[in-house]
Amino acid sequence: MTRISPHAETALACTLDERSLYLRRLVLGSVRSAGRGHVGPALSLIEMVRVLYDDVLRIDPSNPRDPTRDRAILSKGHGCLALYALLADRGFFPLSELDGFCGPDSILGGHPEYGMVPGVEASTGALGHGLSIGVGLALAARMRERTYRTFVLLGDGEINEGSVWEAAMGAAKHGLDNLVALIDYNKLQSYGPTDYVLPLEPLADKWRSFGFAVQELNGHDVGALRTVLKQVPAVPGKPTAIICHTVKGKGLPAAESNADWHHKNKLTDSELDAIRVAVGDF
Amino acid sequence: MRNTAMNMVHKLAARDERVLYIGSDPGAGTLRAMSKEFPKRHLIEGISEAHIIGMSAGLAMEGFVPYVNTIATFLTRRCYEQVAVDLCLHNLPVRLIANGGGLVYAPLGPTHQAIEDIAIMRALPNMTVVCPCDADEAARLMGQTLDWTGPIYIRLGKGGDAVVSKAEHGFEIGKAILMRPPGDVVMITTGIMLQRALAAADLLAAQGIRAGILHMHTVKPLDTKALLQAIRGIRLVATLEEHVPSGGLGSAVAETLIDKLGSGLPAMLRLSLPDRFMHNYGSQDSLLKKHGLSADAIATSIARALPASYTSSPQLHST
Numbered sequence: 001m002t003r004i005s006p007h008a009e010t011a012l013a014c015t016l017d018e019r020s021l022y023l024r025r026l027v028l029g030s031v032r033s034a035g036r037g038h039v040g041p042a043l044s045l046i047e048m049v050r051v052l053y054d055d056v057l058r059i060d061p062s063n064p065r066d067p068t069r070d071r072a073i074l075s076k077g078h079g080c081l082a083l084y085a086l087l088a089d090r091g092f093f094p095l096s097e098l099d100g101f102c103g104p105d106s107i108l109g110g111h112p113e114y115g116m117v118p119g120v121e122a123s124t125g126a127l128g129h130g131l132s133i134g135v136g137l138a139l140a141a142r143m144r145e146r147t148y149r150t151f152v153l154l155g156d157g158e159i160n161e162g163s164v165w166e167a168a169m170g171a172a173k174h175g176l177d178n179l180v181a182l183i184d185y186n187k188l189q190s191y192g193p194t195d196y197v198l199p200l201e202p203l204a205d206k207w208r209s210f211g212f213a214v215q216e217l218n219g220h221d222v223g224a225l226r227t228v229l230k231q232v233p234a235v236p237g238k239p240t241a242i243i244c245h246t247v248k249g250k251g252l253p254a255a256e257s258n259a260d261w262h263h264k265n266k267l268t269d270s271e272l273d274a275i276r277v278a279v280g281d282f
Numbered sequence: 283m284r285n286t287a288m289n290m291v292h293k294l295a296a297r298d299e300r301v302l303y304i305g306s307d308p309g310a311g312t313l314r315a316m317s318k319e320f321p322k323r324h325l326i327e328g329i330s331e332a333h334i335i336g337m338s339a340g341l342a343m344e345g346f347v348p349y350v351n352t353i354a355t356f357l358t359r360r361c362y363e364q365v366a367v368d369l370c371l372h373n374l375p376v377r378l379i380a381n382g383g384g385l386v387y388a389p390l391g392p393t394h395q396a397i398e399d400i401a402i403m404r405a406l407p408n409m410t411v412v413c414p415c416d417a418d419e420a421a422r423l424m425g426q427t428l429d430w431t432g433p434i435y436i437r438l439g440k441g442g443d444a445v446v447s448k449a450e451h452g453f454e455i456g457k458a459i460l461m462r463p464p465g466d467v468v469m470i471t472t473g474i475m476l477q478r479a480l481a482a483a484d485l486l487a488a489q490g491i492r493a494g495i496l497h498m499h500t501v502k503p504l505d506t507k508a509l510l511q512a513i514r515g516i517r518l519v520a521t522l523e524e525h526v527p528s529g530g531l532g533s534a535v536a537e538t539l540i541d542k543l544g545s546g547l548p549a550m551l552r553l554s555l556p557d558r559f560m561h562n563y564g565s566q567d568s569l570l571k572k573h574g575l576s577a578d579a580i581a582t583s584i585a586r587a588l589p590a591s592y593t594s595s596p597q598l599h600s601t
Binding site: 114115121122123125126128129130131132133134135136137138139140141143144162163166167169170173 | 322323327328330332333334335336337338339340341342343344345346363364367368371372
């Protein structure tokens with residue numbers, strides 16, 4: 001049933017540069033320390049978060065509540081290890097915090113919490129909430145004549161939730177061209193393929209018909225992400241949806257497109273060896 | 283009560299530019315005057331309660347004070363996770379104005395009857411729950427909602443409820459109002475049960491039973507101090523609510539008394555709706571009567587319970 005997008009094929013074949021491998025080492029170091037974590041959902045997301053935080057968002061890590069900052073919400077909160085890696089690397093909090101992931105006194109839980117983690121705009125984890133909050137943030141910018149932009153990262157399984165489509169209608173009604181939805185389309189949710197659980201196709205047409213300007217790309221192609229994200233809104237007067245074709249578990253051969261790596265508990269010695277081969281020593 | 287509360291949103295909007303009205307798909311003409319005067323702050327967002335709550339959270343994060351308005355059941359059951367996570371977890375100043383609390387929509391059946399709303403809203407950390415008794419009290423409440431920290435659930439009755447609140451009593455969120463001094467019994471009420479309690483107190487007085495009334499318009503945070511004062515020397519505490527027995531006013535009072543008194547608890551009578559959905563229609567009044575919440579039935583239940591309480595816990599309640 002799934003249309004094979006050329007972007008999906010290039011996502012599978014896409015090689016990762018040293019910064020992408022470094023960020024994966026941070027993510028997997030947290031998983032090793034905590035003995036748990038959503039590995040697959042974080043690894044599919046890394047380049048999307050990387051380009052946002054490295055190249056697109058107008059943010060100041062030393063002043064995370066700067067009123068002029070761009071807002072970014074990780075609506076698929078279970079992908080938080082990717083976000084934590086970027087926030088730590090960009091200086092929102094010390095890198096050493098990553099080792100405490102899910103610990104009793106850590107600021108970093110299994111889902112990101114507003115007020116606990118500098119740089120986190122909203123507590124997420126329950127799926128289907130982020131886009132509506134983003135609509136509120138974007139509408140507030142419009143009403144207050146502020147220039148910040150709002151980016152919301154959604155999972156493909158997450159958009160099973162009806163509330164996402166309520167939010168999409170609301171965003172289109174208000175013509176929120178200061179709102180960008182990025183969909184991490186790795187085509188694999190917790191149980192198995194999105195096509196099996198609840199088919200999403202034709203996904204681009206869905207977003208288009210809900211009033212969004214739609215872009216599709218290989219979500220691991222850092223250059224393509226930069227190009228598209230620097231040209232938002234794609235169409236003035238419309239919210240933008242960027243469908244990022246990704247690979248769940250990208251960068252770890254054992255984890256790629258493998259639902260068993262959606263959430264991982266303790267990593268075995270052989271798994272750790274395989275990770276070192278894939279992303280380098282950590 | 284509803285029109286008064288709505289008009290107060292308009293007045294608050296005139297006073298404070300942070301105020302927004304957000305309706306789902308309200309009746310035609312709702313807040314028409316506000317929509318003309320402040321069109322950008324009068325938002326109609328469709329039958330999408332989950333989205334509306336999340337959107338309101340986003341607006342509140344940016345400093346607005348959204349007043350979200352729809353029918354009570356849709357504002358509680360439909361979007362409970364959004365209320366819990368987006369509003370309460372973030373402790374945002376969104377006001378939920380719930381039309382038709384209790385059995386106001388009796389003719390429309392159980393999908394429209396908010397019989398457990400107090401319980402589920404009260405269970406959420408950071409949520410404030412207020413049930414005004416009449417239009418005047420609703421107006422006094424609304425005037426205090428601008429700067430209250432965190433979300434508020436406002437349970438409205440229907441239009442035309444008898445006005446029994448008094449301006450001289452004032453109004454403060456979280457402060458109960460002693461409407462009649464405690465005697466043999468004290469009735470604790472919330473919402474429009476106050477009207478029935480007043481009538482029941484007159485009926486009891488005719489039988490020589492002195493009945494006090496403590497109006498607990500704010501169910502959360504519960505006014506513990508006023509409650510403990512009101513039960514001094516009484517023989518029976520009777521709670522009255524248009525709500526199922528689980529988790530509402532009666533539960534809140536019982537929990538508080540247990541927590542504060544430990545032993546030596548007063549005899550208690552919890553008058554409420556039964557623990558079931560209503561399958562009768564008619565009117566709010568007819569359903570309340572059917573379930574023992576008319577003034578007559580309340581007085582009878584209290585008079586019947588009172589002698590028993592004399593024997594079951596004879597020397598109570600000095601706190």
